[in-house]
Amino acid sequence: MAQVTLKQVRKTYPNGHQAVHPCSIEIPDGELVVLVGPSGCGKSTLLRMIAGLEDITDGELMIGANVVNDKDPADRNIAMVFQNYALYPHMSVAKNMGYGLKNRGASKTEIDAKVQEAARILNLGEYLERRPSQLSGGQRQRVAMGRAIVRDPELFLFDEPLSNLDAKLRNQMRIEIRALQQRLGVTSVYVTHDQVEAMTMADRIIVLNAGRVEQVGTPTEIYEQPASTFVAGFMGAPPMNLMTAQIAAGRLQLNEETVLPLDPPAIALETVLVGYRPEDVRLGGDGSVVLQVEIVEELGAHRLLHGTLGGQPFSLSVGKDEQAATGPQPITLPRDRVHFFHPERGSRI
Amino acid sequence: MKRAGFTTVWLPVALLLPQLMIIAIFFYWPAAWAVQSSFYLQDPFGFGSTFVGVENYTDLMTNIEYAKVARFTLIYTALVTFFSLALALLLAVKADAVIKGAKSYRTLLMWVYAIAPPVAGFLGLMFFDQRNGPLTEMFQFFGWDFRLGADYNSTATAMVIVAVWKQIPVNFIFFLSGLQSIPKSVREAALIDNRSASGRFWDVTFPLLAPTAFFLLIINITYALFDTFGIIDTLVRSEPGNNPVTLVYKVFVDGFRGNDLGGSSAQSVILMILVLALTVFQFRLIERRIHYT
Numbered sequence: 210m211a212q213v214t215l216k217q218v219r220k221t222y223p224n225g226h227q228a229v230h231p232c233s234i235e236i237p238d239g240e241l242v243v244l245v246g247p248s249g250c251g252k253s254t255l256l257r258m259i260a261g262l263e264d265i266t267d268g269e270l271m272i273g274a275n276v277v278n279d280k281d282p283a284d285r286n287i288a289m290v291f292q293n294y295a296l297y298p299h300m301s302v303a304k305n306m307g308y309g310l311k312n313r314g315a316s317k318t319e320i321d322a323k324v325q326e327a328a329r330i331l332n333l334g335e336y337l338e339r340r341p342s343q344l345s346g347g348q349r350q351r352v353a354m355g356r357a358i359v360r361d362p363e364l365f366l367f368d369e370p371l372s373n374l375d376a377k378l379r380n381q382m383r384i385e386i387r388a389l390q391q392r393l394g395v396t397s398v399y400v401t402h403d404q405v406e407a408m409t410m411a412d413r414i415i416v417l418n419a420g421r422v423e424q425v426g427t428p429t430e431i432y433e434q435p436a437s438t439f440v441a442g443f444m445g446a447p448p449m450n451l452m453t454a455q456i457a458a459g460r461l462q463l464n465e466e467t468v469l470p471l472d473p474p475a476i477a478l479e480t481v482l483v484g485y486r487p488e489d490v491r492l493g494g495d496g497s498v499v500l501q502v503e504i505v506e507e508l509g510a511h512r513l514l515h516g517t518l519g520g521q522p523f524s525l526s527v528g529k530d531e532q533a534a535t536g537p538q539p540i541t542l543p544r545d546r547v548h549f550f551h552p553e554r555g556s557r558i
Numbered sequence: 559m560k561r562a563g564f565t566t567v568w569l570p571v572a573l574l575l576p577q578l579m580i581i582a583i584f585f586y587w588p589a590a591w592a593v594q595s596s597f598y599l600q601d602p603f604g605f606g607s608t609f610v611g612v613e614n615y616t617d618l619m620t621n622i623e624y625a626k627v628a629r630f631t632l633i634y635t636a637l638v639t640f641f642s643l644a645l646a647l648l649l650a651v652k653a654d655a656v657i658k659g660a661k662s663y664r665t666l667l668m669w670v671y672a673i674a675p676p677v678a679g680f681l682g683l684m685f686f687d688q689r690n691g692p693l694t695e696m697f698q699f700f701g702w703d704f705r706l707g708a709d710y711n712s713t714a715t716a717m718v719i720v721a722v723w724k725q726i727p728v729n730f731i732f733f734l735s736g737l738q739s740i741p742k743s744v745r746e747a748a749l750i751d752n753r754s755a756s757g758r759f760w761d762v763t764f765p766l767l768a769p770t771a772f773f774l775l776i777i778n779i780t781y782a783l784f785d786t787f788g789i790i791d792t793l794v795r796s797e798p799g800n801n802p803v804t805l806v807y808k809v810f811v812d813g814f815r816g817n818d819l820g821g822s823s824a825q826s827v828i829l830m831i832l833v834l835a836l837t838v839f840q841f842r843l844i845e846r847r848i849h850y851t
Contacts, residue, residue, distance in 0.1 A: 260750065281749075281753050282746075282749045282750045283751065283753035284753060288750065289746075291743040291746070291747060293741065293743055295743035295746065295747040297747070297762055299765040299766060299768075308761070309750070312751060312752040312753070312754070312757060
């Protein structure tokens with residue numbers, strides 16, 4: 210177990226493409242940190258640099274007290290779970306799990322004991338002599354987990370480990386991985402493009418966009434205080450509503466008719482981006498703000514109302530017990546739930 | 559899955575007929591002829607033949623010359639198969655690791671594939687030329703009085719080298735595509751599990767190449783046994799004399815130079831049985847054991 214420190218770590222490919230801009234991250238001992246972002250944002254590259262599967266162009270990577278930039282993957286005391294499991298197809302489940310230990314000079318009895326223990330934790334006891342091809346997707350995923358835990362590494366690395374599983378199994382494995390990680394207390398870095406996975410599993414989330422870190426924070430911080438319009442739009446489904454408003458004479462207006470009953474932020478700008486989470490807005494009100502509802506989406510537990518507010522697209526989420534209809538609907542925009550963003554830079558104000 | 563089938567027997571038979579006819583005319587018919595003539599003693603001038611039963615076979619079994627050729631063929635096949643597989647695997651592993659200019663590098667390694675066996679033999683003649691062949695000079699530099707066509711061991715060495723050289727590209731192509739079909743993440747997982755590169759090769763890469771390697775083993779044995787005819791014929795300039803030859807070449811020499819069609823036929827029948835055994839071996843024993851998915 211160890212803390213992981215990245216100091217100005219950067220990745221530039223030989224063709225000049227800057228995959229990861231210099232970034233400094235500190236991952237405290239025992240935490241599960243999720244790297245999340247759209248595809249091509251550099252999250253996998255960052256993970257693979259930590260694993261040692263990609264060279265670090267510049268900067269310093271520390272696992273525990275050691276700088277590991279120039280260490281082989283096998284010498285970093287890490288274990289990695291791959292997206293497509295990456296099991297050795299010619300080895301039995303037990304051999305798959307024990308291979309790393311065997312190469313580190315563990316005795317046969319020690320390997321057996323560790324493999325048995327991992328198999329017990331992961332409910333793989335009866336499959337130890339099978340080949341990976343004789344297992345289901347979920348079982349293979351468990352073997353990949355087992356291969357990681359038998360080694361007692363300082364650091365777990367997960368590269369989208371659940372994306373090949375069906376939705377139901379994914380939810381179940383998500384909980385299992387999280388529970389296992391908390392029980393073992395091993396520092397973990399988890400890469401995903403799924404914001405639900407990020408929100409539910411992480412101690413802390415690192416949101417990446419185009420090779421840059423957009424925000425680092427707990428799931429609540431990321432959700433409640435998004436640092437940029439990118440984070441606001443990426444985390445949360447449906448995404449945060451973002452509207453462009455003019456600041457004129459101390460008022461915020463979307464267009465001639467619609468004036469938002471809010472105080473504009475104290476900043477010298479002519480326009481500002483106003484953000485509201487769909488579930489933070491309430492139906493009903495004094496009629497000063499009216500949403501033109503065009504579509505009602507039934508989701509069972511709640512309903513989504515999609516429409517326009519002052520000519521700009523706006524969505525609103527209501528509980529299943531509230532009535533919803535298309536047409537003009539008065540809504541209330543709570544003052545304490547508003548987010549303001551810079552119109553050009555997208556940064557939080 | 560629903561299987562589509564034919565309603566009558568005749569349509570599929572008619573569709574298969576052209577292929578079956580080709581096989582029958584160019585394989586079964588001559589094979590049957592060979593089996594039949596192996597029981598006869600032909601008049602050397604082609605005037606007639608006498609039924610002699612299994613005498614052609616019993617003669618072969620007691621023939622010291624035949625035993626000698628058979629032993630040489632065995633050694634020759636083992637050497638050619640081993641070296642062409644091992645060197646091709648080495649080249650494929652190295653080529654697979656090349657990143658810059660990988661394509662041109664691979665193409666260069668495959669070029670020899672396009673050379674016909676007799677041409678390979680001629681190139682061998684030039685390399686092993688008694689007066690100015692570079693390889694002859696090299697052997698002489700190391701103190702070996704190399705004489706292609708005059709000395710048994712010299713000729714045998716040249717035959718092995720040319721045959722290996724000719725076969726490497728085929729094996730290389732198969733090994734390379736086998737290597738490239740190993741998932742990248744499996745290799746990366748091995749990279750994390752094992753710090754030794756040779757350990758990773760023997761524990762992970764090689765077992766995953768095993769299906770390719772076993773397939774190539776059979777192909778190479780067949781090649782060394784049969785397809786090296788052109789190379790041998792060129793290297794011994796169609797006059798084997800005291801030079802080593804393989805069983806297939808002996809079939810040709812005895813049948814067409816010695817005009818002993820009966821004995822020659824008996825030899826080809828034995829070779830046919832050998833191929834049959836190899837094929838059975840491949841299907842029954844090997845293909846079943848080395849598939850993982």
